[in-house]
Amino acid sequence: MQQHDFAYWQQQAAALSIEGRAFIGGEYCQAAAGGSFACLSPIDGRTLATVADCGAAEVDAAVAAARAAFEAGVWRGLNPRQRKAVLLRWAALIREHRHELALLETLDSGKPIADTLSVDVPGAAYCIEWFAEAIDKSGGEVAPADQHLVGLVTREPIGVVAAVVPWNFPLLMAAWKFAPALAAGNSVLLKPSEKSPLSAIRIAALAQEAGIPAGVFNVLPGAGEPGRLLALHPDVDCLAFTGSTAVGKLIMQYAGQSNLKRVWLELGGKSPNIILPDCPDLDRAANAAASAIFYNMGEMCTAGSRLLVHRDIKAVFLDKLLSAAQRFAPGHPLDPATAMGAIIDRQQLERVLGYIALGREEGRLLHGGAQVRQDSGGHYVQPTIFEVAGPQARLAREEIFGPVLAVISFGTLEEAIAIANDSEYGLAAAVWTADLATAHSAARALRAGTVWVNCYDEGGDMNFPFGGFKQSGNGRDKSLHALEKYTELKSTLLRLR
Structure with missing residues (x-):
């Protein structure tokens, strides 16, 4: 075709x-x-x-x-x-x-x-x-x-x-x-x-x-x-x-x-993606984690830019993640085979490269980290993954709006929830677990406008309200809730007698 x-x-x-x-x-x-x-x-x-x-x-x-x-x-x-x-x-x-x-x-x-x-x-x-x-x-x-x-x-x-x-x-x-x-x-x-x-x-x-x-x-x-x-x-x-x-x-x-x-x-957002040791499908989770941060060049307010991985599965999961990241090699955006295109402009490119330079100081580079295709005259950056020492790293706290992922280790669900909620943002979050009770309790505890369980960035239909807690904003897009916010309520009282 x-x-x-x-x-x-x-x-x-x-x-x-x-x-x-x-x-x-x-x-x-x-x-x-x-x-x-x-x-x-x-x-x-x-x-x-x-x-x-x-x-x-x-x-x-x-x-x-x-x-x-x-x-x-x-x-x-x-x-x-x-x-x-x-x-x-x-x-x-x-x-x-x-x-x-x-x-x-x-x-x-x-x-x-x-x-x-x-x-x-x-x-x-x-x-x-x-x-x-x-x-x-x-x-x-x-x-x-x-x-x-x-x-x-x-x-x-x-x-x-x-x-x-x-x-x-x-x-x-x-x-x-x-x-x-x-x-x-x-x-x-x-x-x-x-x-x-x-x-x-x-x-x-x-x-x-x-x-x-x-x-x-x-x-x-x-x-x-x-x-x-x-x-x-x-x-x-x-x-x-x-x-x-x-x-x-x-x-x-x-x-x-x-x-x-x-x-x-x-x-804005700095959304956490939590991988628990009982994650039902590590391959699917790794592919979803890569898409969560590298889709649309990471230029997404809901980007899963903080990956929280349990220590027991970290080594195995990161191997799968690095493999999944390979399919996001930057290419010409007019080529239908391209999965990652260009950063929007020079200003944003410099911002992303600045955070990558910071990441080299704060953490351990696992993948990417370079500007590419410079002979094209465009703005392209490799999908980039850093492991950082903890949640206080700037790479794990500040919205980059680019294809840069910060990986953080944790030991318990309670620790993961605390790390996830320790943010000025509250737009989206995800948790991967095979236990139904854990899924519900984690979803309740996460301070975010959207919580995905065993998926990321699903639910593309208009039935779900979209928006965030805290400094991720107010009001909601999508759904009938969005229709309501462009109206004023009026009470009319008619006396019959």
Whole structure:
């Protein structure tokens, strides 16, 4: 098949036409001040497109367009089945253009084409479909009240929602925000990362083609300024953000300085993956542990970046892990056989290499540790594994966001749980055991928003809420809980007599 052919994707990339303008009020437009930036591919460093660098004028125009559409009721005023039909058409168009969108995502972010084609693009379409299907099935309630009253509890769209999304899953993470926000009847301002804006810009045209009214879905590319302005804007009702904990803290401050807009944050992680001596399948656990940190070049907030292995099985397990790591040798992202692509940009590459240098001081290098494919002009790092002396090592505490694994030994389950929970983060965790009681007790004890048992990063459907404890954020993406956070609750009491 063509999609499994390296040459096919190279030909498609050479012929690709790329849109780089903002999308405001139903139209593509340049930044008013003429600001722009070069969008560089991490694959080879070449310029993919010149992209609009939005500022105050664009943010104000987009907010005004979103507010006008909301107040006019052109979207929220549609019958639920009408909004559902439009979103389903949009999802269908995304699937129809899956090759183009997967190619944009790979060129822009360095992700392997096999992943963008099988995970990112269909996952975004599925997310839109899931929330579209929920629109005409979610209702309110009749609350118990005194006999002379009828009490209704309803949910209404919150208004103008800004979604500020990251570069590691540009389209998928965006869909996790805009799909429930639109399903609830809101207007949306999507601010993609300046490191990977192209798929967000492209789907705006598909949204318009599907029938989403002008002003309801807007895209504002740019560096940090549009996000800051949206967080400070007095006419934005809600801001949903995925990114670093440091920036998340700033966004909460901006909300407090402006209009106390609702703020939902999905932030960092340093997720523990605990391998107990009664692990039912060491081979599967080793393969899962490798994927947990090396999939998507380790650029995942849920990456299993802390591997906690019981001393009794450490030697055997590490042998299996090193073997599993071999399949993540960096390759050209347009080659369908490639399992690990390029680091997003030079800045992130330097960050990862800096932690690898630190790891050589703090621990024992077991695998990888080198920059590779430098003649390509891109940013590639080997999958890297360090054994560290204990949980206080910086390699075991700080989020690297790259393919670097810290291995820690432990002796008891209680010790493993204590190490796992000794973190400012609490996004995800995993435990491997054959004992059902141990699995349940460990899952209860782990302070994380998602706990996997005898697997890692499973559950790709939309039924499970996604988010974290502690400084991993607040609120949840996915599931009906995500739909609720883009609404306001209203109590209505009618006196009968």
